[in-house]
Each structure stands twice: as C-alpha cells, then as structure tokens.
Amino acid sequence: MEIEQKEQLYEGKAKKVFATNDPDCLIVDYKDDATAFNGVKRGQIAGKGVVNNKMSNYLMGLLEKEGVETHFVKELSERRTLVKNVKIVPIEVIMRNIVAGSLSKRTGLEEGAIPAMPVFEMYYKSDELGDPMINSDHALAFGWATEEELKQIYDTAHKINAILKEFFAGVGVDLVDFKLEFGRYKGRIILADEISPDTCRFWDSKTKEKLDKDRFRRDMGGVEDAYMEMMRRIGLK
Ligand code: UDP
Numbered sequence: 001m002e003i004e005q006k007e008q009l010y011e012g013k014a015k016k017v018f019a020t021n022d023p024d025c026l027i028v029d030y031k032d033d034a035t036a037f038n039g040v041k042r043g044q045i046a047g048k049g050v051v052n053n054k055m056s057n058y059l060m061g062l063l064e065k066e067g068v069e070t071h072f073v074k075e076l077s078e079r080r081t082l083v084k085n086v087k088i089v090p091i092e093v094i095m096r097n098i099v100a101g102s103l104s105k106r107t108g109l110e111e112g113a114i115p116a117m118p119v120f121e122m123y124y125k126s127d128e129l130g131d132p133m134i135n136s137d138h139a140l141a142f143g144w145a146t147e148e149e150l151k152q153i154y155d156t157a158h159k160i161n162a163i164l165k166e167f168f169a170g171v172g173v174d175l176v177d178f179k180l181e182f183g184r185y186k187g188r189i190i191l192a193d194e195i196s197p198d199t200c201r202f203w204d205s206k207t208k209e210k211l212d213k214d215r216f217r218r219d220m221g222g223v224e225d226a227y228m229e230m231m232r233r234i235g236l237k
Pocket of ligand 1: 199
C-alpha cells in the first residue's frame with residue numbers, strides 16, 4: 001500500500017505526528033526546536049531533526065536485529081519516519097550507567113560516579129507535573145501499567161541498555177544515561193519514541209567531552225557540532 005500523509009494529530013516539543021491512510025501507522029516529523037527544564041528554556045539546534053531521525057532509526061534497526069520490537073517501520077525522508085501507531089504507556093523509563101544530571105542532584109553523588117549496576121528509574125509522563133519520579137507500586141495502583149507490562153518494560157530496558165552500551169563503547173562513546181518510552185501495539189509492549197542526543201547522555205570515552213543535549217541545557221556552545229560528531233561516530237551522514 002502506498003503510504004499517504006494525512007492530518008496532523010499532535011505537535012510536541014521536538015516532533016510533529018501525522019495520521020496516514022493506514023490506521024496502524026503514523027508519520028513522525030522531527031523538528032530543530034529544542035527545549036529543556038520542562039519547556040522553560042527554548043531554542044533551536046540547526047539540523048537536529050535530521051540527526052535525531054536518522055540516529056534513532058539506525059539504533060532501532062540495531063535493536064530489532066537483537067530481537068527488541070520497536071515502532072520503527074520505514075525512514076521516509078531526512079526528517080520523517082513511518083512508525084507503528086502505538087498507545088504510549090505514560091511512564092518515562094531512564095536507564096543509567098554513570099551518575100549525571102538529576103541523579104547527581106538527588107543523591108549528592110558526583111557526576112561521573114559509576115553505580116555497581118545499571119539503574120532503572122520510572123517517571124510519570126506529565127508536563128504539568130514536571131514528570132515526577134514514581135515506583136512500580138504507583139504504576140500498578142494508578143493503572144498506568146500492569147504487572148506483566150512492568151516486568152517486560154524492566155527486562156527490555158535492561159536488554160536495550162546492554163546492547164546500546166556495547167555499541168557506543170565500540171565507537172568511543174560512554175552511554176551515560178538515556179530515556180525510553182514504550183507503547184502498546186496489538187497487545188504487545190514495544191519500544192517507541194526516539195533514541196538520540198536529545199534523550200541520551202553521550203560522553204567521549206577518552207576526553208569525557210559531552211556530545212549531547214547537555215551542551216544546550218548548560219549553554220556550553222558547540223551543540224550542533226556535538227550532534228554531528230555523534231552522527232560521524234555512528235557512521236551516518
Ligand atoms: N531525559 C529525556 N527526557 C526527559 C528527561 C530526561 O530524554 O524528560 C533524558 C536525559 O537526556 C538524560 C536522561 O534522560 O539522558 C536522564 O535525565 P535526568 O533525569 O538526569 O534529567 P535532567 O538532568 O536532564 O533534568
């Protein structure tokens with residue numbers, strides 16, 4: 001079936017979502033708009049939409065090869081991708097291999113400290129509330145996910161972390177932490193949203209230089225160059 005883009009369903013902070021003539025599929029369109037601190041800081045990162053689209057698709061392809069089902073269907077253009085139409089689980093999962101960001105603030109542990117094992121966290125997806133941290137009891141008690149879904153999300157997040165950590169180590173990058181979102185699709189839980197320098201912390205393994213959105217959040221400059229450098233490391237143009 002020839003895919004046709006239909007009406008816009010949603011415009012988020014970094015992406016637009018369109019319906020298609022196939023009810024099982026949506027088109028996401030990546031923008032250059034950047035926000036941080038729950039929308040308080042706003043700006044543009046030139047070319048970011050292209051980087052995030054291509055990188056996310058590449059990484060989802062890699063995960064699919066390792067048996068992780070994702071929403072990725074087909075890259076349509078530099079900024080647009082066909083994805084499965086999932087119902088997003090209202091939980092943001094964060095996996096951490098190195099202490100940084102909010103974990104450092106919350107615990108007083110120094111950025112760069114290495115936990116004894118990867119740390120799995122959950123946050124309730126709510127812009128109004130600023131994505132508060134939750135635990136599995138909250139998720140179950142308030143009906144955000146079932147016990148079976150939570151177990152699958154936990155196991156899949158660890159598997160994804162193991163795959164991505166090894167992949168990035170191979171291109172000289174420490175995968176510090178990253179955010180995942182899952183969706184329900186035909187009764188299954190699959191990986192959705194994106195995996196990009198917007199949603200991951202990447203540090204150069206040798207110099208520990210930041211190659212991700214922290215350069216924007218912290219006004220460090222060199223934001224576009226960092227995103228391009230990550231593309232180069234992965235071998236994408
Ligand atoms: N993250 C994200 N979206 C969010 C919150 C966090 O993509 O709404 C990513 C962020 O880029 C980082 C990781 O999740 O790679 C952990 O973020 P953290 O909890 O340290 O929050 P931050 O310090 O960014 O506020």
